[in-house]
Amino acid sequence: MSTLTEAKRREELDIVALRPSDWAVLKMVRLRSLRDSPKAFVAAHRFECRLDRANWRARLEDGSTWVIARAGLDRQIVGIAHLGAEPVEDHVGMDPSSAVRYVESVWVHPRARRQGVLRRMIEELELRARAEPGVRKLLLWVFDDNHVAWDAYLRLGFEPMGQDESNYAPAPDAGNRGVWERRMSKGLPGL
Numbered sequence: 001m002s003t004l005t006e007a008k009r010r011e012e013l014d015i016v017a018l019r020p021s022d023w024a025v026l027k028m029v030r031l032r033s034l035r036d037s038p039k040a041f042v043a044a045h046r047f048e049c050r051l052d053r054a055n056w057r058a059r060l061e062d063g064s065t066w067v068i069a070r071a072g073l074d075r076q077i078v079g080i081a082h083l084g085a086e087p088v089e090d091h092v093g094m095d096p097s098s099a100v101r102y103v104e105s106v107w108v109h110p111r112a113r114r115q116g117v118l119r120r121m122i123e124e125l126e127l128r129a130r131a132e133p134g135v136r137k138l139l140l141w142v143f144d145d146n147h148v149a150w151d152a153y154l155r156l157g158f159e160p161m162g163q164d165e166s167n168y169a170p171a172p173d174a175g176n177r178g179v180w181e182r183r184m185s186k187g188l189p190g191l
C-alpha cells in the first residue's frame, strides 16, 4: 500500500529545469520562498524583490541550473532548488568548470513537505552534476538552527564537514544577528 502511494507520488511530481524565458516563474517562486522561510536563507526578500527582469534572466543564463517541482493535476509549483558553481550571491566571476557544485536556494511549499519533493529535486540535480565533466562532489550550506533541513540533507546522503568548514554569516531578516552556517558534502559516483 505505502509502495503504491510512493510510486503514485513520484509519478505525479515533475522536476523541470527553468529556461531564460521562465525568468518570471523564477522570480515568483524565489520571492515566495524568501517570504515564507526568511530564516533559512542568507538572501532577503526585501533586497531580491527589487531585482529587475535583467537580473532574474541573468540567473538563468549563467550556465547554472534552477529546477522547480510541479505536482498534482493542476501542476502547481511546490518546490525550487539551484545547482551552481558557487553560492548564488558570489556567482559573478567564478570558474564554472570547478569540480564541485553547490546545492542552494532550496525550498518546498509548506503544504507539500515530507512528501519527497526535496528528494526528487536533489536526485535531478545529482544527475545533472554527475553529467558535467570532472564534477564529483556536491556541497551546500545550512544554518546551524535549521534542524529540519539538516536532518533532511542527512537522510539524502549529505555528510557534515569539519568544524573549520563553518562560516559565521549575517542573516539579514533576523534582526542583523549572525548565524553559524555549516557545510555538508556528498560524493558523486561517476556515470
Ligand SMILES: CC(C)(COP(=O)(O)OP(=O)(O)OC[C@H]1O[C@@H](n2cnc3c(N)ncnc32)[C@H](O)[C@@H]1OP(=O)(O)O)[C@@H](O)C(=O)NCCC(=O)NCCS
Pocket (backbone or CB within 6 Å): 037, 040, 041, 106, 107, 108, 109, 112, 113, 114, 115, 116, 117, 118, 119, 120, 141, 142, 143, 146, 148, 149, 151, 152, 153, 155, 156
Ligand atoms: C528542508 C525542506 C526543503 C525539506 O523538503 P521536503 O520536500 O519536505 O523533504 P523530503 O520530503 O524530500 O524529505 C527528504 C528526507 O528528509 C526527511 N525529512 C524531511 N523533513 C523532515 C523533518 N521535518 N524532520 C526530519 N526529517 C525530515 C524525510 O523523512 C526524507 O527522508 P526519508 O525519505 O528517508 O524518510 C523543507 O522543509 C523546506 O522547504 N524548509 C524551508 C526552507 C529551507 O529550510 N530550505 C533549506 C535551506 S538550506
